[in-house]
Every structure is written in structure tokens, then in C-alpha cells.
Amino acid sequence: MVIRWEALTIDARDPFSLAQWWAETLGWRLTDPVPGGVEVQEPGGRAPSLFFVAVDDPKSVKNRLHLDLYAGDHEATLDGLLARGASRVSVGQPAEAEWTVLADPEGNEFCLLEPR
Known part of the structure; x- marks a missing residue:
């Protein structure tokens, strides 16, 4: 069995805004939003992406990752x-x-x- 790491998914109250912040931070590109969220990709497409999805609840504890x-x-x-x-x-x-x-x-x- 071969498994490939595709993305790290991050919960966000405002996925588009947070994805935009991370895209600017990393110098990556923001993809077109889809119903499930917004993706930020490394320009060469070699690294796993960051995928931001909407959640209603605010962050309340330290992330485990x-x-x-x-x-x-x-x-x-x-x-x-x-x-x-x-x-x-x-x-x-x-x-x-x-x-x-x-x-x-x-x-x-x-x-x-x-x-x-």
C-alpha cells in the first residue's frame, strides 16, 4: 500500500481570510475556493497543501498538530x-x-x- 500526504486540513471561522493570511506568509498561492473550503498550495506543487475548512466553534485548546x-x-x-x-x-x-x-x-x- 502506498499513501501520499496530500494536505493538512485546518479548521477556521473564516477559511478564506485565514487561507489568504497563510498564502501571503508562505509565499504560496491561494486556489479558487470550493464549497468545502479554500486551499493554499506551494507554487511548484511539490509540498502538501494547506486546506482551510469552515467551522462554527472558536478555537479553545492548544492544537495537537x-x-x-x-x-x-x-x-x-x-x-x-x-x-x-x-x-x-x-x-x-x-x-x-x-x-x-x-x-x-x-x-x-x-x-x-x-x-x-
């Missing part, structure tokens, strides 16, 4: 993400962590890794 992101200029990227609506969050990470935990505009956690 999150994205780890890397950028060459950590501080400039962090400043840019915060200016665009991300927020710093604490999920119990150690003070000396080599990553910064953030949340997107709907509260979904993700990590920005320090340069190696």
Missing part, C-alpha cells in the same frame, strides 16, 4: 509576522527554546525556528 517554519532572518521574519497579525503564545516552551511559538490570526499555533 502545528507547523514548524524556518526563515533565514529570524528577527525580521518574526517582526513581519507580528505586524501581519500573528501573536506570541506560551504553550509551556522552555525559556531557552530555540524557537518562537506564535499563533495565526485565528489562534492556531506554529513555531518559527531559530537559524541553525
Whole structure:
């Protein structure tokens, strides 16, 4: 049996707006919305996509799955993400962590890794 990872599906109160935020964040492209949600794809189509679906309930607990992101200029990227609506969050990470935990505009956690 061969299985291929196709997409990571993310619940959202406003799927189009959140998909647009992530497309801009990653430099990916937003596909045409479909009745089930909105997809964000890597321009070359090599990576699994992010698929945003509508839910009525607000996010209430820490996600059990999150994205780890890397950028060459950590501080400039962090400043840019915060200016665009991300927020710093604490999920119990150690003070000396080599990553910064953030949340997107709907509260979904993700990590920005320090340069190696």
C-alpha cells in the first residue's frame, strides 16, 4: 500500500481570510475556493497543501498538530509576522527554546525556528 500526504486540513471561522493570511506568509498561492473550503498550495506543487475548512466553534485548546517554519532572518521574519497579525503564545516552551511559538490570526499555533 502506498499513501501520499496530500494536505493538512485546518479548521477556521473564516477559511478564506485565514487561507489568504497563510498564502501571503508562505509565499504560496491561494486556489479558487470550493464549497468545502479554500486551499493554499506551494507554487511548484511539490509540498502538501494547506486546506482551510469552515467551522462554527472558536478555537479553545492548544492544537495537537502545528507547523514548524524556518526563515533565514529570524528577527525580521518574526517582526513581519507580528505586524501581519500573528501573536506570541506560551504553550509551556522552555525559556531557552530555540524557537518562537506564535499563533495565526485565528489562534492556531506554529513555531518559527531559530537559524541553525
